[in-house]
Amino acid sequence: MAKQTSFFTSISRLYPHVRPILPRLVMGLLSALLASLMALAIPQVLRVLVNESLKPGGSAEAVWTASLVILLLGIAEAGLVALRRQFVINPATTVETRMRVSLYGHLQDLTVSFHDRWGSGQLLSRAMTDLNFLRRWMAFGAIMLVVTTLTVVIGVAVMFSMSWQLALIFLAAAVPIMIYGFRFRTRFSKVARRSQDQAGDLATTVEESVHGIRVLKAFGRSQEALENFNEQAQELRQTEIAKAKHLATFSLVVTLLPELALGAGLVVGIMLASTDQLSIGSLVAFFATAAVVAAPVEFCGMLLAMALTAKSAVDRHFEVMDARNTITSPDKPRRPAELKGALSFHDASFAFEDAPDKPILKNISLDIRPGETMALVGITGSGKSALLQLVPRLYEVTGGAITIDGVDLREFSVEDLRTVVAVAFEDTTLFSSSVRDNVLLGAPDAGPADSRDAALEEALDVAQAHFAYSLPDGVDTLIGEEGLSLSGGQRQRIALARAIAAKPAVLVLDDPLSALDVNTEVLVEARLREVLADTTTLIVAHRPSTVALADRVALLEDGRITAVGTHTELLATNSHYRYVIASLDTEPRDLDSELSAFEDRSEEISR
Amino acid sequence: MSSATFGTANEDNAHLTRTESKAVRRRSLALLGSLIRPVRARFWLTIGAVVLSQAARVAGPALIAFGIDHALPALRAGNSLPLAFAGVAYLAAAAATAGLTALYVTSTARLSQAMLLDLRVRVFRHTQRLSLEFHEKYTSGRIIARQTSDLEALRELLDSGVSSLASGLLFMAFTAITVFALDWRTGVLVLAAGVPMYFLARWYQKHSQIAFRESRVVSARLIVHFVETMTGIRAVKAFRKERENAARYAELSEDYRRATVRSINLNGIFQPGLVLIGNVCVAVVLLTGGFRVLSGELAVGVLLALILSTKRFFQPVDQMAMFYNSFQSAQAALEKVSGLLEEIPTVRPPQTPVALPYARGSIDFNGVEFRYGDGPVIIPRLDLHIPAGQTVALVGQTGAGKSTLAKLIARFYDVSAGSVTLDGVDLRQLTTEDLRRNVVMVTQEAFLFSGSVADNIALGRPEASREEIEDAARAVGAHAFITELPDGYDTDVNKRGGRVSAGQRQLISFARAFLARPAVLILDEATSSLDIPSERMVQQGLAGLLRGTREAGTRDTNPAGTHGAGRTALIIAHRLSTVETADRVLVVHDGRVVEDGTPGQLIGDGGAFARLHGAWKDSLV
Known part of the structure; x- marks a missing residue:
């Protein structure tokens, strides 16, 4: 999953997002540069001012000018700091938001099988933590990285101008740093990536522990869940500490080596100065500059770590963005001239992507006439639900075709197809909005408000969901996760009403009455x-x-349609059908003698 | 204490009154304090490392000065000893600086990770403890938001804050002493700069507090929406909700961006503001000092040193601003987290538990009354005795209160009045372990956790062997389909059981219950998604389990479980096939038991059950 790409390959993928704000980023960079120059300049200016124009008995005017100059420089510095933020913040947050929204949009487009594989915690950590970090890196880390590098380069150049021997010694320290930096890069990237992935997994565990709270409580397994979570959190902690250790070692190297070089430089410099090969002034200036350069050199460990983390955040982002949506609308969508609703399966097969050798559905051929109601019967696991989900193209056939009125599903635009086909699932998902919005979710938008109200009323009536009117705010009561919690039977009826209100040409219902009395x-x-x-x-x-x-x-048997007919026909001719659907009356009597006793009695009574 | 802000109530409000604001801040700081307490040794160690590394850093320039001022003349005079000393000392200082820096980098990480782990586990444990009543109101997305983005805010504070604060303060203190030593008047001027800084900080605190609170609220909303979309993706697609969702998400993202920009912009005033105050102070020092130089009161060199020191004094202000910024952000986040932690579970473990390792399974409702919170009474005064080993079916219309009765026995809720007892012991006096060992409830919603099928079954009894797991699966007829899966029992069920059908999920959750072998088994619509052959299998297995025979009995490790009376079962099912095998049927209406008897008796009485039974018989044709 995590293939290693080079830093620049990864970061360059940000370019299209960053391009529109590039001028502002550059302005921000310039402000930052100017601000640090200003900060460097103020002491120099002070020195000159104090030494040149302030003498006992001097003019008061000079004092005023000097103070004014310093004041102006100070204001300029503060102004530039503010300006850098002004230039960068809005564009950086805009890029962040755009990337977030496009990630969300892409995730919504991706197929159901993609979502089967990815925990929502992993996706969430990409949408929130990773992008937050990227924004901070763009607005601060990247700019500071450039500023710091420039400072060091300029500083080293200045050092060369003062004493090439000493500068060479200083520069010699750079070689092992570069070599170590290389190793640091590969190692740190790996841990950074691992910690981000683990944080995502941890979020997934939290999500599951909350969604499965009833099961955990029912079995009293909160302790085990906690232990499991604790273990995962410990792992994340270990990774974070490992990350810090890598960074610590790198900071050690980055702090130590230049200082060692300076120590050597000090000895060499003094020896040079003692033989007058170097002026004392240059020696002092060299070390003054070295002091200025040392801080950014140390800082670069942190900045590098930030850049590497940003890189793996980018990788993680594009890992999802690169996932292709395989269920898309064709370039030239078609739709039947007259929509009647004839649904046909032509030799359709289906297997999950990761198990192509274990097809769930094999060579399904089935014709459902317009207006006909076809029941799909089979034992648990025979592939009924998978077959249903092929119709709205939630999953895609891996062989053969499905047509509506002769038009292949893949020739419809996806949106159009899902207008034509409505579904009610067995496990009902209600959204956090009112009953009304939930029921009318798939209903045609057009038409006056009262026709929508009528549709709502009818759908609720058909699904026997009249209870909706007696909720605290009637049909405007907020339901779903953020709202009132409904019982299983109530949820199922709302979901059924939703499918009915969509008034589709083809309706697909997955055991929609299971929770009803x-x-x-x-x-x-x-x-x-x-x-x-x-x-x-x-x-x-x-x-x-x-x-x-x-x-x-x-009749669906092990992924194949083995019989089609009326209930009575199949009952008479098909033993598997009898096995699947026949009532419990035919069950072996050895189980419960009470039952037979009770049957006898009830027969007596009915007589 | 203002009750308006207690716990998670009023969580979405960023604009609190003064007293409310004070209350939540106090709670947030208390939480932070309680996180630091266990790791205070490391906390001080980190601070110590920071301080020492700063000191070692200062030694470097001093040694250079020493080298140039003393070693150089000495070398010229032929004495190379001072040079050697300067060189070695410099290297030692460098080594110390580097070593201490590395130490505090790792130490900071250890500190912050220990605190984060502590908080994560605390929040997790607490959310697990909180009762279902709470979870029904507080969405999973919110809990995830608390556990992710709120903790992230704390992490930022811990990772960057501690060292910069300590070194900054130290640096300022040292510099201030230098300034005072040089000239007390300038020292007073420098301190006077603290006044506008204080007011600026106050202003910033007041505004950023609101901004950060807003940002927490909005980010939680963003996360809730995100989680809801991703967990309900099939329905989103099937009903083409994508466009509406995208618009909503874009709107929320923009809100979040605005909140972020607002807080950053405040910092964008605060931080340059502090720099400006510092710089103005430098100019003032120059001005006042300059005149004193003119009058000969002050030496030029001293003035230069004063100005440079003043300038240096304000250098760490940048870092301090950053620290204060992340502190404000973390505090706003901890306000929310501490609110969640403050929630009191309505169903609490007992103070003085009564041990009941192996119950026989007799259940009594004594004058039980129940209502949700202050809501209407759901169950008005109920007295009921269920002897050990009896199989009881609960029948009644949706909303009649069957599930509520079942949940009271499983102690998902506590009764509002009266008591429910197991073997004569009030449920509220049982430890969670004893209660859950003895009473298990299987619901219609069969949730699978990520992990293997075997892991999911083992949830019923984690210490069970593979053989026992397979036996449990066999007993409910799940063995066949499980062995058909790609890796059999080790197949990963993926996210939310994507790969197994709803019926298969119910079978797995049944196997869980079988493995648990409780004294009291509650089935709440647990067979609704099963086809008839599967249901028949489950019933066979159930009959075996309830009689305490077959696999369930022979492998029973429960020493008291062999008392022969079998298990108590409470079955809620609208498929009356399950009901017919019951010893006793209770017809529930409006929270009352309106009919009570064997199935045969009730049909004979021609009451509600007889009518239901008739309707069901018709539905089977």
Whole structure:
């Protein structure tokens, strides 16, 4: 996953984002440079002013001018510091925000199978921590890196002008630093990357521990979850400390070597001066400059670490941005001349990307006529849910084709397809908004408000979700994660209402009545039958009661359609179908003698 | 204490009143203090390393001066000893500086990582302790925001702050002493600069506090939205919510950007402001000093030294501003985190627990009344006895209160009045371990954690062997499909069980419960996603488990579990197939038990259950 790329290859990928703000970054850089020059200049100016114009008995005017000059320089320095921020902050945060929004947009586009693989904590750490860090690096780290490098280069040049021998000694220290810096780069990059990944995993663990809180509580496993989390957090801590150790060693080298060179320089310089090969003035000036250069040299360890962290943040960002969305709209989307809703599977197969040799669905051929309701029956794991998700192209067929009214799904624009097809999943996802917004999510936008209200009313009625009206704020009650929590049955009915309100040509329902009690189920079915009259429907069914909604039934066995027919036909002819759907009455009696006793009694009573 | 800001209430408000603001700040500082306390030794060690490395750094220029002033003349006079001393001492100082720098870099990391680990684990443990009631209101995204971006703010403070603050303060103190030693009047002038700096800092604190609070609130919102989108991505796609989401996210991102820019801009005034005050002070020193030089009161050299020292005195102000900035940011973050930690779990472990290692499984409701918080009464006064080993089915319409009853037995909630007892012991007197060993609840929502299938089953009893795990899976009929998976029991279930169907997930969660072998098993709509053959398998397994026979019985490590009466079970199911096998049926309506008897009796009575039963019979045709 983490392939090593060179620093500049990675950072250069920022270029398109940074290009529009480049002038401002350069201005910021110039301000920073000027500010540090100003800071350097003030002491020199002071020296000159004090030495030249201030003498006992001198003119008061000179004092005023000197103070004024210093004041102006001081104001200029502060101004430049402020200016650097002014130049950089807005553009840098804009780039950050743009990258964040484009990451989010890209993630929404990426396929469901991508999201199956990636924990949301990992994605979140990319969207928040990584981009925050990049912004700070762009606004501060990168600029300071340039300023520091320039300061060092200029400083060394000045040192050369004073004494080439001493400068050479000083420069000699640079060679091992460079060599070590190289090693530091590879090592530090690796740990930096690992710590970012671990932080992402930790966020994923937090997310799971909260989403799975009921299970953890039900089994009293909070302690184990905590231990697991603790272990992961410890690992992250170890990585962070390892990172700090690398940085510490590098700072050690970067601090020590120039100082050692200066120590040697001191001895050599004094020896040179003693033989008058070097003036004392130059010696003093050399060390004064060396003192100025030493601080930025030390600082560069931190800046380098920042740059390397930024690099791996960029890598992580583009790792996701480079993931291709394989389910896209064609260049020239088509749609059937007349949308009737004939859904056909032509020899369709499906396997998950990472297990191509274990197809989930094999050679599915099935024709569902416009307006027909087809039930899909099969044991758990036979591939029913996968088959349903192929219809709105949440997953893509790996062989064969699926068509609606003769047009291949892949020829539709994705958005159009998902307008034509509506789904209700078994595990219902409600969004944090009102009941109204949740139900009307897929409903056609056009039309006056009252027609939308009518659609809402009808959908809630069909799904027997009248409870929505008695919520605290009626249909405007906020539900979903951020709102009122509903029971499983209530959620399922809202999700069903949502699919119905979309008024699709093709409706795909994954066991939509599983959480409903028998009475409600009967009511929903009665209403559904009316609504589904003109809608092509594919419905996963586990119970005879749900099958009763369907005109025909397709039996899915181990990824293949093994029989298609009416419920009665299949019951009569297909033993597997009987096995899957037949009621529990035919179960072996040895299990519960109470049951048979009870059956007898109830028969007596009904007589 | 203003109750308005207690815990996570009012968390989204950035504009607090004075007293509220004070309260949350105090709470935030207290948290910071409690994080530092356990690592105070290392804290002082870090400070010490910083101080010493600064001192070693100062030694360098002094040695150079010594070299030029003394060693050079000495060398010219033929004495090379001072030069050797200067050289060796310089190298020693360099080595000390470098070593101490490396020490404080690692020491800072150890310090900050220890504190972060402490806080992470504290927050995690606390969120696990908090009751479901809390989790239903406080979304996962918020907890993630607390655990990620809020902790990140603290980390920034710890990583950069400590060393710069210590070295800065020290440096300023030294320089101030030098200035005073040279000329007390200038010293007073320098100190006088502290007055405008104080007011500037006050101004900054007041405004940045609001800005940082806003930034915390907005970033939490951004994270909540992000997490919601990513966990619900299938529904997002199926209903084409992408565009609406993108617009919303862009809006939130822009809010976040604005909040960030606002806080940075405040710092953009604060920091140059401090630099400016420093520079003005230098000019004033020059002015006043200059006149004294003119009148001959002050030597030029002294003035130069004074001005340079004054200039140097203000150098660390930059770093201090940065420290204060990250301090403000971390404090705002800790305000939120401490609020979460302040939340009191409504379901608390007992002070003086009663040990009940192996319960028989008799359950009693004694005058139980229940309501959520101050809400309407859900269960009005209930008395009920469930003897050990009985299988009880709870029947009733959605919202009748069946799940609530079940959750009371599992102690997801505490009763508002009366008590629920297990073997005569109030549930509130049981330790969490005892309670969870004896009572297990399987819900409709079968959540899988990332990890292998075996790991997920083992959640029921972590110490179970692989053989026991497989037996449990076999008992519920999950073994067949698990062995079909790419790596069998070691298959990674991926994110949220993406690869196994809803039915398979329910089977795995059943296997969990089987492995746990509790005295009391609660099934809340736990078979709803199963097809009929699977349900039949589960029922067979369930029958075996409840009677305490078959695999479940023979492998029972529970010494008291062999009492023969089997297990107590409470089953909520709208599929009456499960209900028919029960010893007893309770029909619940509006939180009351309206019918109570064996399935046969109730059908005979022709009440609500008989009607339900009839409807169900019809649905099977």
